[in-house]
Amino acid sequence: MEAKDTLFKKKTTLNCRGKLLSLETPxxxxILNLTPDSFYPGSRLGSPAEAxxxxxxxxxxGADILDIGGYSSRPGAVDISAQxxxxxxxxxxxxVLQHFPEAVISVDTFRADVAEASIAAGAAIINDIGGGLLDEAMFETVARLQVPYILMHMRGTPQSMAGLAQYDDLVVEVLDELQVQVGxxxxxxxxxxxxxxxxxxxxTVEHNYELLRRMDDFRIFGLPILAGLSRKSMVYKSLGINQADALTGTIAVNTVALMKGADILRVHDVKEAKQTVILLEKTKL
Incomplete structure (x- = not known):
């Protein structure tokens, strides 16, 4: 075990509406996308019934959490209203909760009012791609609701972020920017x-692989880490394929993420991700 892993006691549970989710095993x-324009067509759902x-x-x-979103965050996605x-x-x-009342649902939104309405409807986790930077009311809302919060690093908006992928030291800057929000x-x-x-x-694609190589640096916070790599451009562009053919590549990068300390895998293909977790757990001493 590296020295930095001993500095902080890592949190091993999430309190989801009174149900404790253990992170002892990843x-x-x-992913459930209620959007017509998500980057991976296979994830698009058109109605609650389809969801x-x-x-x-x-x-x-074997999904442990269902992440429901209604706003496409792919680069250049169309901006829609909060309503x-x-x-x-x-x-x-x-x-979903009417049919599966024991399901743990996270809502994928950067808007505080959408997050609050979703928690009122039964969601248990807020997954914010904006990391609190796209809605100044988000952090106060999370604190008031006292629900688990997934803090993602991003610069700009889904419409502008591609032009902001400029770093002098990628990992240090991402860690520093996250630290401000964690505080x-x-x-x-x-x-x-x-x-x-x-x-x-x-x-960029290169940035993504540097983050993946150094993902264990994020352990310094003593907080759980989520890896969202599923069928992303870092996989399919590197292989010269399209999203539909990127499952094998996704399994490969998810495996690396787990070995680097990921506690949650956010995926389109649950069965394959669950099998990956099970097999990697068997290799632990």
Missing amino acids: LVMG VQKAGQMLAD EEQDRVVPAIEA KLQQLGVKDIVLDPGFGFAK
Whole structure:
């Protein structure tokens, strides 16, 4: 064990509406996109009924968390109103929980009002690609609701982030920027914080692989780490393929992420991710 791993006691549970999720074994988060324009067509769902069907399959395949989003964050995505986003995600959350009341749902949003409506509808976690920078009310909302919060690193917005992928020292700058936000959350009394390095958000393909190589540096916070690598451009562009053919590559980078300390894998393909976790756990001494 490296010395830096002994400096902080790592948090090993998330309190999700009174249900404790253990992080002793890495968790798998399944992606449910209620959007017509998500970057991977295979993840697009058009209605709450489709979300229920997909959620059932993911839960059967071993998903620990279902991540429901209604705003496409791919580069250059169309900006939609908060009301339209809420109209997409809240009915889906309610429908999934009606059929699967024990499911743990995270809402993928950077808007505080959408997050609050989603928690009221039964979601248990807020997954914010904006890391609190896209809505000044987000941190206060998280603190008031006292729910687990996934803090992702990004610069700019989904519409502008591609032009902001400029760093003198990528990992140091990402760590520094996350540290500022972690400090704000902790001052507000937020207890359950998960870090997401933000693969693909204001990062080039080369940046993404540097982050992956050095992902264990993020352990210094003593906080759980989420890796969102599934079918992203760092996989398919590196292999000269499209998203539909990027499952094998996704398994490869997810394996590296787990070996580097990832506690949660956010994926489109739950069964394969769960199998990866199970097999890697068998290699531990």
